[in-house]
Amino acid sequence: MVRDGLLVRDVGEQGLLKRLQSFCPAELVGDDGAVLTPSPGRSLVVTSDLLVDGVHFSDQTTQPEDAGWRAAAANLSDLAAMGASPLGITVGLAVLGTVPVTWVERLYQGMVDCLQLYGTAIVGGDVVRSPVTTIAITAFGEAEPTHIIRRSAARPGDAILVTGIHGASRAGLELLLHPESGQELEPGDRAALIQAHQRPNPRLDVLPLLWQVWAAEGKSQPTLPTSHFPALHLAGMDSSDGLADAIVQICTASGVGARVERSQIPLPPALVAWVGSEKALDWALYGGEDFELVLCLPLEMAQRLVNTLTGAAIVGVITAEPGIVLVDADKSHPEVPLTLERGFQHFESTFER
C-alpha cells in the first residue's frame, strides 16, 4: 500500500467523493441518485455483492486495481449468469480514514477498467468512514423477459455445459500466496494462472452466441406461431463459488440430479502438469472464482454452442434421479458425490478469498 501522499481523512468525505466522480460519467453523478433509461419492454435484473477487507480481498494477494477489477467482474458475471446486459453499477465504499487516497483511486480505476471493457460504468455510490474497508456493489442490467437464465429451469436430459476452463483462478491464488511454488511452470503459463485470479473475465460475450443458437433452434421449429413460442428452456449460473457449487445449486433449485464426467471438465494443461490431474480437478470443482457460466440446455443446443464457443465443453447430463455424482467413463475412479460442503462458506472457512 502506498504510504505517501494524502490520506482519506485529509480530504474528507466530500473531497473523496469529488475525486471519485472523475471515474463516473459526468451526466449521471452529483444528484441523490443516478437516472438510467432501460430499453422498453425489457426486464431489470439486479444483483449485489459485499467485499470485506481481510475476508474477500487483502493487500497480500491483491493490488487495489485488481481488487477493483475482481469486484466489478464478479457482479458483471452475475448479470451474465442471468442473461442480462449491464446498465451500470453503484459502488458503496466504507473506508478507514488512514487509507491513502491513491489506494481508493486505484481501486476505482480497476473497476472502471473492467467496466469499460464491457461498455458500462459506475453510475452512483456512497463513501463513508468505517474501521474496516468494505466495498458494496450493486449491478443492474436488462434482459428480454423471455431470455432470463434461472437456476431452477434445468430438466432431466439437459446437457451441462461450461463456457471455459476451471481451476485456473485457484492456481493463481496459490502462486500469489506461495510465490516459491510452481517453479516448474513456464513463465507464460504462470502469468496466465495469476491473471485468471487477478483479472477474471465475466462471460457477457457468451450471451450473443447463446441467443444465436437459440434463434437457430427456433427456426428449426417453424410450425409454432411466434406468440406461442415456448420460453427459452435454459438454466444456469456462474461458477464463482466453484463448478461443484454451481451444479449443486442448479440441481437443488430445479429438483433434479446430475452425472458429471470427470474427464470432460476442461482444466488448464499447465495446471495438470504442475499439480497432477487429481488436485487440478479438485481446484476446478471447489476452488471457485473462475467466473465461467454453467448452462443446462438441450443437448443439440449445447453442441451448437460448443461448436461456436472456443473453450466450452459439455461436462455432464441432468438426471431425474436426485443424486449429483462425479463419474468416470473409464471406471478407473469410483463415483463420488458432489457436495456444497467443500464449497465456500463465509462464516465457517478459516481461509476465505
Place this chain on the structure above:
Amino acid sequence: MVRDGLLVRDVGEQGLLKRLQSFCPAELVGDDGAVLTPSPGRSLVVTSDLLVDGVHFSDQTTQPEDAGWRAAAANLSDLAAMGASPLGITVGLAVLGTVPVTWVERLYQGMVDCLQLYGTAIVGGDVVRSPVTTIAITAFGEAEPTHIIRRSAARPGDAILVTGIHGASRAGLELLLHPESGQELEPGDRAALIQAHQRPNPRLDVLPLLWQVWAAEGKSQPTLPTSHFPALHLAGMDSSDGLADAIVQICTASGVGARVERSQIPLPPALVAWVGSEKALDWALYGGEDFELVLCLPLEMAQRLVNTLTGAAIVGVITAEPGIVLVDADKSHPEVPLTLERGFQHFESTFER
C-alpha cells in the same frame, strides 16, 4: 442486544440467507439476481447508501428494528427526492459471526415494516462475514423522464418550500443519548420527537400532490401546445443531512444563491418550548435526518402545494446573487451565511449518527 439463542456463526452464510429470504417476496429471490419489470417509458432511478455500526447506528440509541427502518427510509427518501416511485431495494449485510441471528432478523423486520408502508420490498442482497456490521442498501425507483427532480434546476425567483418540520430528529437523538434531559416535555411530545428520530417517514406521499399541482399549472397555460410544454421546472433534494445542507447543495448545483427567512422554518412547538428558538433553529438547520423534501419551484406552484400539504411551508427565495443567507424580516437578528461546514462530514465529525 439479545444474547440468547443462535449466533450468525452457528447458522452460517447459507443458513442466514435462508432465514432472511422469508423477508423477501418468494418470486424474486433465490437466483443470481432479482428480476423487476419497470413501466414502459419510465426512467430508472438508482440510489445507494452504506451504514456502519458505531458510525451510522449503534445499539445505544437504536434497536435493530429502528436501524432497519431508518436505513430503508433514508433510501426511499432519496428516491422521493428524485421524484421516483420505489421498485425495490437490495440489502447487503456484512456481519460479525458473534451477532445473534435474532438481531439480524429484527433488522430486516424493521426494513420490511417501512418498505411495506410504501408498497415495496427487499428484492435481493448478500450476506458476508465482517469484523464490523455494515448495511449496504441500493434502492431502485422509476420516474417519468420529464418529472425527475434534480438539485441543479433551481432558478432565481423560485420559492424554497419544505414539506414539514425540522429539528425533531436531532431532538429525538438528544433524548435517546441523554434520557435525563427534557423532563419538562409532555410525554406525547417526547414520544413524538423520539419517533421522529427512530421511525422517520420518507415523503413519497408528497409526489402525487406535487404532480397534481404541476398538472394544474399546465392547465393554466392553455396556449402552449402539449408537445412544446416545458419540462417540469422543479429542483430539490431531501434534508437528510440538515436543512442548511440541502439548501446549500441545491444552490451550489444550480449556481444560484438563497435568502432563507428564519421565522418561516417550521419547528416543533414543543422543541422550541424545551430548548428555545435559537437551539431549535440550529437543530433544524444542522441536525439532519428529518428526511423532508426541500423543493425550489415557482411561487404560485409552491403556494398551491402549501395549500394541499399539511405542514409544508415556504421558507425562502432563490436569488441570482451567489450568497446563501439566513435573514430576519424583523431585523432582530443579523444576517448569517448558511454553510456546509456545520453539516455532517463523515471523516471529520467526532460524533456521527
